[in-house]
Amino acid sequence: MSTRVVIVGNGMAGARLAEELRRRERDSERVEIVVLGAEPRAAYNRILLSNVLAGSITARDIRLRPDDWWARNDVDVRVGVRATEIDVDARIVRCDDGTALGYDEIVLATGSTPFVPPIDGMAADDERVVTFRTVEDCDRIADTAGPGCRAVVLGGGLLGLEAARGLLLRGADVTVVHPNDVPMERQMDEGGGRVLSGVLSGLGVRLLLQRRAVSLRQGDTGRELVLDDGSTLPADLVVLTAGVRPETDLARGAGVVVDHGIVVDDALRTSAPNVWAIGECAQHRGEVYGLVQPGWDQAAVVADRIIGADPDAEYVGTPPVTRLKAHDIDLASMGDVTADLYSADPQDDREVLVVADPARGRYAKLVVSGERIVGAVLLGTPDVVGTITQLFDAELPVPQDRMALLTGRGSASAESASPAGMPGSAVICRCNSVTKANLTTAWRAGARSVPALATATRATTGCGGCSSAVEGICEWLRTADPSSEADADNTDNTRPAQKEGAA
Numbered sequence: 001m002s003t004r005v006v007i008v009g010n011g012m013a014g015a016r017l018a019e020e021l022r023r024r025e026r027d028s029e030r031v032e033i034v035v036l037g038a039e040p041r042a043a044y045n046r047i048l049l050s051n052v053l054a055g056s057i058t059a060r061d062i063r064l065r066p067d068d069w070w071a072r073n074d075v076d077v078r079v080g081v082r083a084t085e086i087d088v089d090a091r092i093v094r095c096d097d098g099t100a101l102g103y104d105e106i107v108l109a110t111g112s113t114p115f116v117p118p119i120d121g122m123a124a125d126d127e128r129v130v131t132f133r134t135v136e137d138c139d140r141i142a143d144t145a146g147p148g149c150r151a152v153v154l155g156g157g158l159l160g161l162e163a164a165r166g167l168l169l170r171g172a173d174v175t176v177v178h179p180n181d182v183p184m185e186r187q188m189d190e191g192g193g194r195v196l197s198g199v200l201s202g203l204g205v206r207l208l209l210q211r212r213a214v215s216l217r218q219g220d221t222g223r224e225l226v227l228d229d230g231s232t233l234p235a236d237l238v239v240l241t242a243g244v245r246p247e248t249d250l251a252r253g254a255g256v257v258v259d260h261g262i263v264v265d266d267a268l269r270t271s272a273p274n275v276w277a278i279g280e281c282a283q284h285r286g287e288v289y290g291l292v293q294p295g296w297d298q299a300a301v302v303a304d305r306i307i308g309a310d311p312d313a314e315y316v317g318t319p320p321v322t323r324l325k326a327h328d329i330d331l332a333s334m335g336d337v338t339a340d341l342y343s344a345d346p347q348d349d350r351e352v353l354v355v356a357d358p359a360r361g362r363y364a365k366l367v368v369s370g371e372r373i374v375g376a377v378l379l380g381t382p383d384v385v386g387t388i389t390q391l392f393d394a395e396l397p398v399p400q401d402r403m404a405l406l407t408g409r410g411s412a413s414a415e416s417a418s419p420a421g422m423p424g425s426a427v428i429c430r431c432n433s434v435t436k437a438n439l440t441t442a443w444r445a446g447a448r449s450v451p452a453l454a455t456a457t458r459a460t461t462g463c464g465g466c467s468s469a470v471e472g473i474c475e476w477l478r479t480a481d482p483s484s485e486a487d488a489d490n491t492d493n494t495r496p497a498q499k500e501g502a503a
Helices: 012-024 046-054 135-144 158-169 190-203 249-253 292-307 382-394 402-407 410-416 436-444 450-457 467-479
Strands: 003-008 031-037 075-079 083-087 092-095 100-102 105-108 112-114 129-131 150-154 173-178 206-209 213-219 222-227 232-234 237-240 244-246 262-264 275-277 282-284 321-326 329-335 351-357 362-369 372-379 427-429
Touching: 003 012, 012 031, 012 075, 012 292, 046 135, 046 158, 046 321, 083 249, 129 135, 135 158, 135 237, 150 158, 150 232, 158 173, 158 190, 158 237, 158 321, 190 206, 190 329, 190 351, 190 362, 190 372, 262 275, 275 292, 321 382, 329 382, 351 402, 362 402, 372 382, 382 402, 382 427, 382 467, 427 436, 427 467, 436 450, 436 467, 450 467
Parallel strands: 003 031, 003 105, 031 075, 105 275, 129 237, 150 173, 150 237, 173 206, 262 282
Antiparallel strands: 083 092, 092 100, 112 244, 213 222, 222 232, 321 329, 329 372, 351 362, 362 372
Protein backbone atom coordinates (compact mmCIF):
# COMPACT_ATOMS: atom_id res chain seq x y z
CA MET A 1 0.00 0.00 0.00
CA SER A 2 1.43 3.35 -1.07
CA THR A 3 1.98 6.23 1.35
CA ARG A 4 1.63 9.71 -0.11
CA VAL A 5 3.75 12.38 1.55
CA VAL A 6 2.95 15.96 0.57
CA ILE A 7 5.60 18.59 1.33
CA VAL A 8 4.33 22.16 1.32
CA GLY A 9 7.25 24.38 0.38
CA ASN A 10 9.96 23.90 -2.24
CA GLY A 11 12.64 25.77 -0.35
CA MET A 12 15.79 24.25 1.07
CA ALA A 13 14.13 22.42 3.99
CA GLY A 14 11.34 20.99 1.84
CA ALA A 15 13.76 19.86 -0.85
CA ARG A 16 16.03 18.27 1.71
CA LEU A 17 13.11 16.32 3.17
CA ALA A 18 12.19 15.01 -0.28
CA GLU A 19 15.78 13.83 -0.75
CA GLU A 20 15.91 12.22 2.71
CA LEU A 21 12.62 10.39 2.11
CA ARG A 22 13.72 9.07 -1.26
CA ARG A 23 17.13 8.05 0.08
CA ARG A 24 15.42 5.90 2.72
CA GLU A 25 12.81 4.49 0.36
CA ARG A 26 13.67 4.23 -3.32
CA ASP A 27 10.41 2.55 -4.34
CA SER A 28 7.90 5.21 -5.42
CA GLU A 29 5.18 2.55 -5.35
CA ARG A 30 5.67 2.38 -1.60
CA VAL A 31 6.21 6.09 -0.90
CA GLU A 32 4.90 8.79 -3.23
CA ILE A 33 6.44 12.22 -2.71
CA VAL A 34 4.75 15.44 -3.87
CA VAL A 35 6.32 18.87 -3.33
CA LEU A 36 4.16 21.98 -3.66
CA GLY A 37 6.11 25.19 -4.17
CA ALA A 38 4.80 28.71 -4.66
CA GLU A 39 8.07 29.86 -6.25
CA PRO A 40 8.32 29.40 -10.02
CA ARG A 41 11.41 27.20 -9.84
CA ALA A 42 12.74 24.13 -8.07
CA ALA A 43 14.76 24.44 -4.87
CA TYR A 44 17.95 26.49 -4.85
CA ASN A 45 20.60 27.50 -2.33
CA ARG A 46 19.42 30.76 -0.76
CA ILE A 47 22.74 31.02 1.05
CA LEU A 48 24.33 32.07 -2.23
CA LEU A 49 21.81 34.75 -3.23
CA SER A 50 24.25 37.53 -2.37
CA ASN A 51 26.64 36.10 -4.98
CA VAL A 52 23.82 36.08 -7.53
CA LEU A 53 23.08 39.70 -6.66
CA ALA A 54 26.75 40.58 -7.03
CA GLY A 55 26.74 38.96 -10.47
CA SER A 56 29.52 36.48 -9.71
CA ILE A 57 27.23 33.48 -10.33
CA THR A 58 23.83 32.92 -11.92
CA ALA A 59 20.58 31.56 -10.55
CA ARG A 60 21.24 28.35 -12.46
CA ASP A 61 24.48 27.87 -10.54
CA ILE A 62 22.71 27.71 -7.17
CA ARG A 63 20.22 24.93 -8.00
CA LEU A 64 20.28 22.24 -5.34
CA ARG A 65 19.87 19.55 -7.98
CA PRO A 66 19.97 19.39 -11.79
CA ASP A 67 16.61 20.11 -13.39
CA ASP A 68 15.88 16.47 -14.21
CA TRP A 69 16.99 15.02 -10.85
CA TRP A 70 13.58 15.25 -9.24
CA ALA A 71 11.78 13.38 -12.03
CA ARG A 72 14.53 10.76 -12.25
CA ASN A 73 14.06 10.10 -8.54
CA ASP A 74 10.27 10.01 -8.72
CA VAL A 75 9.72 13.22 -6.79
CA ASP A 76 6.69 15.13 -8.11
CA VAL A 77 7.72 18.79 -7.80
CA ARG A 78 4.94 21.23 -8.67
CA VAL A 79 6.42 24.71 -9.01
CA GLY A 80 4.27 27.81 -9.00
CA VAL A 81 1.57 26.00 -7.03
CA ARG A 82 0.55 27.48 -3.67
CA ALA A 83 -1.25 25.44 -1.03
CA THR A 84 -4.25 27.45 0.17
CA GLU A 85 -6.07 25.15 2.62
CA ILE A 86 -5.56 21.95 4.57
CA ASP A 87 -8.50 19.80 5.68
CA VAL A 88 -6.89 17.78 8.46
CA ASP A 89 -9.98 15.59 8.95
CA ALA A 90 -10.27 14.58 5.30
CA ARG A 91 -6.47 14.70 4.79
CA ILE A 92 -6.75 16.93 1.74
CA VAL A 93 -4.68 19.94 0.74
CA ARG A 94 -6.19 22.41 -1.72
CA CYS A 95 -4.09 24.54 -4.06
CA ASP A 96 -4.47 27.77 -5.98
CA ASP A 97 -4.44 25.89 -9.30
CA GLY A 98 -7.73 24.25 -8.38
CA THR A 99 -6.35 20.86 -7.42
CA ALA A 100 -7.26 19.00 -4.25
CA LEU A 101 -4.62 16.49 -3.22
CA GLY A 102 -5.11 13.73 -0.69
CA TYR A 103 -2.27 12.87 1.66
CA ASP A 104 -1.25 10.32 4.26
CA GLU A 105 1.35 12.63 5.80
CA ILE A 106 1.81 16.34 5.16
CA VAL A 107 4.90 18.32 6.11
CA LEU A 108 4.80 22.10 6.34
CA ALA A 109 8.07 23.63 5.16
CA THR A 110 6.54 27.00 4.35
CA GLY A 111 9.56 28.99 5.49
CA SER A 112 9.25 32.65 6.37
CA THR A 113 8.20 35.93 4.83
CA PRO A 114 10.08 39.25 4.93
CA PHE A 115 8.98 41.73 7.54
CA VAL A 116 7.94 45.01 5.92
CA PRO A 117 8.33 47.88 8.40
CA PRO A 118 5.57 50.50 8.50
CA ILE A 119 6.92 53.40 6.45
CA ASP A 120 4.66 56.21 5.28
CA GLY A 121 4.53 56.65 1.54
CA MET A 122 5.85 53.18 0.72
CA ALA A 123 3.53 51.41 -1.72
CA ALA A 124 3.26 47.63 -2.01
CA ASP A 125 3.59 47.77 -5.80
CA ASP A 126 6.64 50.05 -5.83
CA GLU A 127 9.21 48.34 -8.06
CA ARG A 128 12.04 50.27 -6.42
CA VAL A 129 11.24 48.91 -2.95
CA VAL A 130 12.35 45.30 -2.88
CA THR A 131 12.76 42.54 -0.31
CA PHE A 132 15.82 40.29 -0.55
CA ARG A 133 14.60 36.74 -0.30
CA THR A 134 14.32 35.07 -3.69
CA VAL A 135 15.97 34.86 -7.11
CA GLU A 136 13.20 37.09 -8.42
CA ASP A 137 14.11 39.67 -5.77
CA CYS A 138 17.72 39.57 -7.02
CA ASP A 139 16.52 40.19 -10.57
CA ARG A 140 14.42 43.16 -9.49
CA ILE A 141 17.30 44.67 -7.52
CA ALA A 142 19.73 44.12 -10.40
CA ASP A 143 17.36 45.92 -12.80
CA THR A 144 17.77 49.11 -10.74
CA ALA A 145 21.16 48.79 -9.06
CA GLY A 146 24.29 49.88 -10.86
CA PRO A 147 26.85 52.69 -10.98
CA GLY A 148 25.25 55.86 -9.71
CA CYS A 149 22.29 54.13 -8.06
CA ARG A 150 21.72 55.39 -4.53
CA ALA A 151 20.61 52.31 -2.61
CA VAL A 152 19.42 52.15 0.98
CA VAL A 153 19.33 48.82 2.82
CA LEU A 154 16.95 48.78 5.78
CA GLY A 155 18.35 46.34 8.32
CA GLY A 156 21.96 45.57 9.22
CA GLY A 157 21.53 41.93 10.08
CA LEU A 158 23.07 39.01 8.22
CA LEU A 159 20.87 39.36 5.14
CA GLY A 160 21.17 43.12 5.02
CA LEU A 161 24.97 43.06 5.01
CA GLU A 162 25.02 40.41 2.30
CA ALA A 163 22.67 42.55 0.20
CA ALA A 164 24.80 45.64 0.82
CA ARG A 165 27.97 43.88 -0.32
CA GLY A 166 26.26 42.59 -3.45
CA LEU A 167 25.02 46.10 -4.27
CA LEU A 168 28.51 47.53 -3.79
CA LEU A 169 29.90 45.04 -6.26
CA ARG A 170 27.35 46.29 -8.79
CA GLY A 171 28.70 49.80 -8.35
CA ALA A 172 25.84 51.22 -6.30
CA ASP A 173 26.25 53.81 -3.56
CA VAL A 174 25.06 51.92 -0.46
CA THR A 175 23.77 53.06 2.92
CA VAL A 176 22.65 50.61 5.59
CA VAL A 177 20.14 51.88 8.17
CA HIS A 178 20.03 49.79 11.34
CA PRO A 179 18.15 50.46 14.61
CA ASN A 180 20.72 48.94 16.98
CA ASP A 181 24.14 49.93 18.31
CA VAL A 182 26.07 47.48 16.11
CA PRO A 183 25.27 45.46 12.99
CA MET A 184 24.37 41.78 13.39
CA GLU A 185 23.73 42.29 17.10
CA ARG A 186 22.16 38.82 17.39
CA GLN A 187 25.45 37.19 16.44
CA MET A 188 28.00 39.75 17.63
CA ASP A 189 29.13 41.22 20.91
CA GLU A 190 29.75 44.95 21.12
CA GLY A 191 33.49 44.74 20.47
CA GLY A 192 33.11 42.54 17.43
CA GLY A 193 30.23 44.64 16.14
CA ARG A 194 32.33 47.78 16.26
CA VAL A 195 35.17 46.13 14.35
CA LEU A 196 32.66 44.85 11.79
CA SER A 197 31.33 48.40 11.41
CA GLY A 198 34.86 49.53 10.58
CA VAL A 199 35.27 46.76 8.01
CA LEU A 200 32.02 47.74 6.30
CA SER A 201 33.01 51.40 6.22
CA GLY A 202 36.37 50.46 4.72
CA LEU A 203 34.58 48.62 1.90
CA GLY A 204 32.47 51.68 1.12
CA VAL A 205 29.25 51.01 3.03
CA ARG A 206 27.77 54.01 4.81
CA LEU A 207 26.41 52.65 8.09
CA LEU A 208 23.77 54.59 10.03
CA LEU A 209 23.18 52.97 13.42
CA GLN A 210 20.40 53.65 15.93
CA ARG A 211 18.22 54.98 13.13
CA ARG A 212 14.89 53.94 11.59
CA ALA A 213 13.16 54.99 8.39
CA VAL A 214 9.78 56.63 8.95
CA SER A 215 8.68 57.79 5.49
CA LEU A 216 9.48 57.64 1.77
CA ARG A 217 8.77 60.75 -0.28
CA GLN A 218 9.61 62.58 -3.46
CA GLY A 219 12.23 65.25 -2.85
CA ASP A 220 13.65 68.03 -5.01
CA THR A 221 16.39 65.76 -6.42
CA GLY A 222 14.54 62.46 -6.39
CA ARG A 223 13.11 60.06 -3.88
CA GLU A 224 14.33 60.21 -0.34
CA LEU A 225 13.90 58.35 2.93
CA VAL A 226 13.16 60.33 6.05
CA LEU A 227 14.74 58.92 9.20
CA ASP A 228 13.49 59.16 12.78
CA ASP A 229 15.91 61.99 13.58
CA GLY A 230 14.54 64.11 10.72
CA SER A 231 17.50 63.56 8.40
CA THR A 232 16.98 62.35 4.82
CA LEU A 233 18.70 59.92 2.48
CA PRO A 234 18.49 59.82 -1.31
CA ALA A 235 16.89 56.50 -2.22
CA ASP A 236 16.72 55.39 -5.84
CA LEU A 237 16.35 51.86 -4.48
CA VAL A 238 15.22 50.59 -1.07
CA VAL A 239 16.07 47.01 -0.08
CA LEU A 240 14.10 45.63 2.86
CA THR A 241 16.05 43.25 5.11
CA ALA A 242 14.44 44.15 8.43
CA GLY A 243 13.86 40.56 9.49
CA VAL A 244 11.52 37.70 8.66
CA ARG A 245 8.46 36.11 10.18
CA PRO A 246 7.50 32.42 10.07
CA GLU A 247 4.87 31.68 7.42
CA THR A 248 2.07 30.21 9.54
CA ASP A 249 -1.15 31.20 7.74
CA LEU A 250 -1.76 27.75 6.25
CA ALA A 251 -1.24 26.02 9.59
CA ARG A 252 -3.37 28.53 11.48
CA GLY A 253 -6.18 28.11 8.99
CA ALA A 254 -6.08 24.35 9.53
CA GLY A 255 -6.45 24.76 13.28
CA VAL A 256 -2.85 23.81 14.02
CA VAL A 257 -1.40 25.37 17.17
CA VAL A 258 0.73 28.40 16.29
CA ASP A 259 2.74 30.64 18.60
CA HIS A 260 5.51 32.65 16.95
CA GLY A 261 5.96 29.69 14.62
CA ILE A 262 4.15 26.39 14.09
CA VAL A 263 4.55 24.58 17.40
CA VAL A 264 6.16 21.13 17.12
CA ASP A 265 7.36 18.48 19.56
CA ASP A 266 10.69 16.64 19.49
CA ALA A 267 9.38 14.42 16.67
CA LEU A 268 8.51 17.60 14.68
CA ARG A 269 4.80 16.75 14.89
CA THR A 270 2.28 19.57 15.13
CA SER A 271 -0.92 19.52 17.17
CA ALA A 272 -2.83 18.00 14.22
CA PRO A 273 -2.55 14.30 13.31
CA ASN A 274 -0.30 13.46 10.35
CA VAL A 275 0.86 17.10 10.08
CA TRP A 276 4.55 17.91 10.61
CA ALA A 277 6.56 21.12 10.33
CA ILE A 278 10.24 21.82 9.68
CA GLY A 279 12.51 24.73 8.85
CA GLU A 280 11.92 28.42 9.41
CA CYS A 281 8.18 28.02 10.00
CA ALA A 282 8.60 25.56 12.89
CA GLN A 283 8.88 26.46 16.57
CA HIS A 284 10.68 23.79 18.59
CA ARG A 285 11.09 24.16 22.35
CA GLY A 286 10.27 27.84 21.97
CA GLU A 287 12.94 28.40 19.30
CA VAL A 288 12.40 29.35 15.66
CA TYR A 289 15.60 28.79 13.69
CA GLY A 290 16.47 31.07 10.81
CA LEU A 291 19.42 29.04 9.53
CA VAL A 292 19.74 26.24 7.02
CA GLN A 293 21.23 23.40 9.03
CA PRO A 294 18.43 23.15 11.63
CA GLY A 295 15.92 22.64 8.82
CA TRP A 296 18.04 19.88 7.34
CA ASP A 297 18.57 18.22 10.70
CA GLN A 298 14.80 18.34 11.18
CA ALA A 299 14.23 16.87 7.72
CA ALA A 300 16.29 13.81 8.66
CA VAL A 301 14.18 13.24 11.80
CA VAL A 302 10.88 13.51 9.93
CA ALA A 303 12.12 11.21 7.17
CA ASP A 304 13.20 8.62 9.75
CA ARG A 305 9.78 8.82 11.39
CA ILE A 306 7.66 8.64 8.24
CA ILE A 307 9.66 5.89 6.53
CA GLY A 308 10.17 3.98 9.77
CA ALA A 309 13.96 3.92 9.50
CA ASP A 310 14.07 5.19 13.09
CA PRO A 311 10.54 5.43 14.56
CA ASP A 312 11.94 7.02 17.74
CA ALA A 313 14.05 9.70 16.06
CA GLU A 314 13.95 13.04 17.87
CA TYR A 315 15.18 16.54 17.20
CA VAL A 316 16.90 18.11 20.20
CA GLY A 317 18.07 21.36 18.62
CA THR A 318 20.98 22.59 16.54
CA PRO A 319 23.84 24.70 17.94
CA PRO A 320 23.76 27.95 15.97
CA VAL A 321 26.67 28.69 13.66
CA THR A 322 26.30 31.72 11.40
CA ARG A 323 28.57 32.58 8.48
CA LEU A 324 28.36 35.92 6.71
CA LYS A 325 28.49 35.16 2.99
CA ALA A 326 29.81 38.47 1.67
CA HIS A 327 32.80 39.11 -0.58
CA ASP A 328 35.91 40.27 1.34
CA ILE A 329 34.30 39.70 4.77
CA ASP A 330 35.14 36.50 6.65
CA LEU A 331 32.85 36.27 9.67
CA ALA A 332 31.62 33.33 11.73
CA SER A 333 29.61 33.42 14.93
CA MET A 334 28.52 30.45 17.02
CA GLY A 335 26.83 29.76 20.30
CA ASP A 336 26.40 32.31 23.08
CA VAL A 337 28.82 35.20 22.73
CA THR A 338 27.30 37.49 25.37
CA ALA A 339 29.81 36.65 28.13
CA ASP A 340 31.90 39.63 29.20
CA LEU A 341 35.67 39.59 29.38
CA TYR A 342 35.41 40.38 33.07
CA SER A 343 32.33 38.84 34.65
CA ALA A 344 30.83 40.43 37.75
CA ASP A 345 29.29 37.09 38.73
CA PRO A 346 31.72 34.96 40.78
CA GLN A 347 29.63 31.88 39.95
CA ASP A 348 30.23 32.35 36.23
CA ASP A 349 32.88 29.80 35.30
CA ARG A 350 33.14 30.82 31.67
CA GLU A 351 36.54 31.73 30.29
CA VAL A 352 36.58 34.58 27.79
CA LEU A 353 39.48 35.31 25.45
CA VAL A 354 39.53 38.26 23.07
CA VAL A 355 42.04 39.23 20.39
CA ALA A 356 41.33 42.48 18.57
CA ASP A 357 43.08 44.24 15.69
CA PRO A 358 40.51 46.86 14.60
CA ALA A 359 42.84 48.66 12.21
CA ARG A 360 43.11 45.50 10.11
CA GLY A 361 39.52 44.36 10.59
CA ARG A 362 40.30 41.38 12.80
CA TYR A 363 38.49 40.32 15.95
CA ALA A 364 38.33 36.95 17.68
CA LYS A 365 36.46 36.02 20.82
CA LEU A 366 36.26 32.61 22.45
CA VAL A 367 33.94 31.59 25.28
CA VAL A 368 34.85 28.33 27.05
CA SER A 369 32.93 26.49 29.75
CA GLY A 370 33.68 23.03 31.06
CA GLU A 371 36.63 22.77 28.66
CA ARG A 372 34.23 23.10 25.70
CA ILE A 373 33.62 26.01 23.35
CA VAL A 374 30.19 27.49 24.05
CA GLY A 375 30.55 30.63 21.95
CA ALA A 376 32.86 32.32 19.46
CA VAL A 377 33.06 35.35 17.19
CA LEU A 378 35.67 35.15 14.42
CA LEU A 379 36.09 38.13 12.10
CA GLY A 380 38.98 38.30 9.65
CA THR A 381 40.55 35.11 11.03
CA PRO A 382 39.90 32.47 8.35
CA ASP A 383 42.80 30.28 9.48
CA VAL A 384 41.07 29.31 12.73
CA VAL A 385 37.38 29.21 11.71
CA GLY A 386 37.44 25.57 10.61
CA THR A 387 39.18 24.35 13.75
CA ILE A 388 36.98 26.23 16.18
CA THR A 389 33.77 25.35 14.36
CA GLN A 390 34.65 21.65 14.44
CA LEU A 391 35.48 21.77 18.14
CA PHE A 392 32.20 23.58 18.80
CA ASP A 393 30.11 21.19 16.67
CA ALA A 394 31.60 18.02 18.11
CA GLU A 395 31.77 19.40 21.68
CA LEU A 396 35.40 18.34 21.90
CA PRO A 397 37.75 19.54 24.67
CA VAL A 398 39.80 22.59 23.83
CA PRO A 399 43.59 22.55 24.21
CA GLN A 400 45.17 24.08 27.29
CA ASP A 401 46.80 26.80 25.22
CA ARG A 402 43.62 28.68 24.37
CA MET A 403 45.49 31.58 22.83
CA ALA A 404 47.29 29.34 20.35
CA LEU A 405 43.91 27.96 19.30
CA LEU A 406 42.45 31.44 18.87
CA THR A 407 45.35 32.80 16.84
CA GLY A 408 46.15 29.65 14.90
CA ARG A 409 49.73 29.58 16.16
CA GLY A 410 51.64 26.50 17.23
CA SER A 411 50.52 22.89 17.20
CA ALA A 412 47.45 23.15 19.42
CA SER A 413 45.20 24.32 16.62
CA ALA A 414 46.38 21.74 14.10
CA GLU A 415 46.16 18.84 16.55
CA SER A 416 42.68 19.83 17.73
CA ALA A 417 41.32 19.86 14.20
CA SER A 418 43.27 16.94 12.78
CA PRO A 419 40.97 14.50 10.93
CA ALA A 420 42.28 11.62 13.06
CA GLY A 421 40.94 13.36 16.15
CA MET A 422 37.46 14.06 14.82
CA PRO A 423 34.50 11.77 15.52
CA GLY A 424 32.63 10.47 12.50
CA SER A 425 29.66 12.66 13.47
CA ALA A 426 31.67 15.91 13.22
CA VAL A 427 29.85 18.23 10.80
CA ILE A 428 32.35 19.48 8.23
CA CYS A 429 30.00 21.32 5.84
CA ARG A 430 27.20 23.00 7.78
CA CYS A 431 25.51 24.32 4.65
CA ASN A 432 24.87 20.76 3.50
CA SER A 433 25.08 18.85 6.82
CA VAL A 434 28.01 16.75 5.60
CA THR A 435 29.86 14.86 8.32
CA LYS A 436 33.33 13.39 8.41
CA ALA A 437 31.73 9.94 8.09
CA ASN A 438 29.90 11.07 4.92
CA LEU A 439 33.19 12.17 3.37
CA THR A 440 34.91 8.94 4.40
CA THR A 441 32.11 6.87 2.87
CA ALA A 442 32.23 8.87 -0.38
CA TRP A 443 36.01 8.46 -0.52
CA ARG A 444 35.71 4.70 -0.24
CA ALA A 445 33.08 4.75 -2.97
CA GLY A 446 35.61 6.34 -5.35
CA ALA A 447 35.43 10.10 -4.76
CA ARG A 448 39.20 10.60 -4.41
CA SER A 449 39.53 14.39 -4.78
CA VAL A 450 37.93 17.51 -3.37
CA PRO A 451 35.82 18.11 -6.53
CA ALA A 452 34.71 14.47 -6.49
CA LEU A 453 33.81 14.69 -2.80
CA ALA A 454 31.87 17.87 -3.55
CA THR A 455 29.90 16.08 -6.25
CA ALA A 456 29.21 13.07 -4.04
CA THR A 457 28.32 14.89 -0.82
CA ARG A 458 27.82 18.58 -1.77
CA ALA A 459 30.46 19.62 0.76
CA THR A 460 32.03 23.00 -0.21
CA THR A 461 29.08 23.82 -2.54
CA GLY A 462 27.35 26.14 -0.04
CA CYS A 463 29.17 29.17 1.32
CA GLY A 464 32.57 27.55 0.74
CA GLY A 465 33.70 28.09 4.30
CA CYS A 466 34.49 24.40 4.79
CA SER A 467 36.86 24.14 1.79
CA SER A 468 40.05 24.01 3.86
CA ALA A 469 38.59 21.38 6.20
CA VAL A 470 37.52 19.19 3.27
CA GLU A 471 40.95 19.58 1.70
CA GLY A 472 42.53 18.49 5.00
CA ILE A 473 40.34 15.40 5.25
CA CYS A 474 41.02 14.57 1.61
CA GLU A 475 44.79 14.77 2.21
CA TRP A 476 44.46 12.63 5.34
CA LEU A 477 42.49 10.02 3.42
CA ARG A 478 45.13 9.94 0.70
CA THR A 479 47.82 8.96 3.18
CA ALA A 480 45.91 6.84 5.66
CA ASP A 481 42.62 5.12 4.86
CA PRO A 482 40.56 5.11 8.10
CA SER A 483 39.46 1.81 9.58
CA SER A 484 36.03 0.51 8.70
CA GLU A 485 34.82 1.57 12.13
CA ALA A 486 34.98 5.22 11.08
CA ASP A 487 31.75 5.12 9.11
CA ALA A 488 29.71 3.47 11.78
CA ASP A 489 31.18 5.06 14.89
CA ASN A 490 29.76 8.52 15.42
CA THR A 491 31.19 9.00 18.88
CA ASP A 492 34.69 7.56 19.17
CA ASN A 493 37.65 9.12 17.42
CA THR A 494 38.68 7.39 14.21
CA ARG A 495 42.29 6.37 13.73
CA PRO A 496 44.24 5.89 10.52
CA ALA A 497 44.73 2.31 9.45
CA GLN A 498 47.58 0.92 7.35
CA LYS A 499 49.03 3.07 4.66
CA GLU A 500 47.75 2.44 1.15
CA GLY A 501 49.63 -0.40 -0.44
CA ALA A 502 50.62 -1.99 2.88
CA ALA A 503 50.00 -5.66 3.44
